[in-house]
Amino acid sequence: MRLPKYLGCLVVGLAAFAGAAQAQQATRIVVPFAAGGGTDQYARLLAAELTRQGTQTIVENKPGASGIIAASYVAQARPDGTTVLLTSLSTLVTNAVMYEKLPYDPAKSFVPVTQIAYQPTIVVGRTDLPYKDIKGMVAYAKANPGKINRGSPGASILTNLAPVAFEGMAGISTTHIPFNGDTPGLQALLGGQIDVQGTSITGPLSHIRAGKMRVLGVMDARRMPQMPDAPTFKEQGYDIEALLWYGLSAPAATPRGAVEELNRKVNRLLSDPEFIERARAMGMEPRGGTPEQYGQYVQAEAERWVPILQRLNLPKQMH
Incomplete structure (x- = not known):
């Protein structure tokens, strides 16, 4: 039995729509931190602008274990260019030093796509503390050993490691309390459960401007x-x-063409004046480049921070 002409057209149209929908599968940026933090905010800005320019992009949060949960998830994802990891020093460098065993290989599980931004590490504190800057914090810590509780988004994340390196330099120590991302730590700071936190400017910016937190120092x-x-x-x-830095990395077997296409789309956005202005308003400095440049930058950061970690001889973590 032959279908009426209009029904035949409908079937063909639906098949074409299904094929187009499959071809236009959304790109997922997997963020290793809880929703609401500074890195998450920037990833969502990036995703929204990529979507506006025609590349449907969503953010998926998989926080915990200094990025190991998210990194392991992306390492095992289908290497078709639609799933990328928001990478940083912890996922690509320091986790290999800080953890006994990883479910992914930082050097072999991913291919670089592009760097996307950087910002300095800062230390923020409650406004009711008896010190108002880093110099004052050092004096207080020396006079009151073990009295400062310091939060971070995770043990092997730069916003913990840089303060640890500083404490060794200054001859003080704090009690480290790791959280699953920046936002939970900042909420604990607001609630008085911790005294200071290593972070970036993006997450605490509104609280600082509202007079609820204070920047003690900028690295x-x-x-x-x-x-x-x-x-x-x-x-x-x-x-x-x-400097905290962020990039995008894809599963290792992702085709070169898919990597280059996403690189072009992201870099076009990173050079857009309106995007740059919005990024800077949240404390991010956009920075792009080729996949090779991002890979070289990661290697240079490894050569800088791995020896520091080894000298600190920090206890190995279990994920």
Whole structure:
């Protein structure tokens, strides 16, 4: 029995629509931190703008274990260019030093797509603390050993490691309390459960502007434009810089063509003046480049931070 002409057209149209929908499968950016934190906010801005430009993109949060949960998930994902991991120092470098065993290989499980941003590590504190900057915190810690509770988004994340390296330099120690991302730690800070937190400017920015938190120090060579009154560590006598950086990495077997296509789309966005302005408003400095440049940058950061971690001789973590 022959279908009426209009029904035949409908069947053909539905088949074409299904094929197009499959071809236009959404790109997923898997974020290793809880929703609401600074990195998550930036990933969502990136996803929204990519979607607006025609590449449907969503953010999927898989927090915990210093990024190991998310990294393992993406390492095992289908390598078709639609699933990428938001990568950083912890997932690609320091987890290999800080953890006994990983369910993924930082050097072999992924291919670089592009760097997407950077920002300095900062230390924030409650406004009712008896010190108002890093210099004051050091004096307090020396006079009151073990009294400072310091939060971080995870043991092997730079916003923990940089403060640990600084504490060794300054001759003090704090009690480290790791959280599954930036937001839970900042909420604990607001609630008075911890005293200070290593973080970036994005997550706590609104709380700082509302007078609920204070920047004690910035780990960069210059002050931040978002918080020009916040002093750097160098201004306070401590020569340390620590830049948080973020990129996109795909499962290792992802075709080169898919990597290059996503690289082009993301880099086109990162150079857009309107996007740059919005990113800077949340404390991020967009930075792109080729896959090779991102891979070289990761290697350079490994050569910098791995020896520092080895000298600190921190206890191995279990994920």
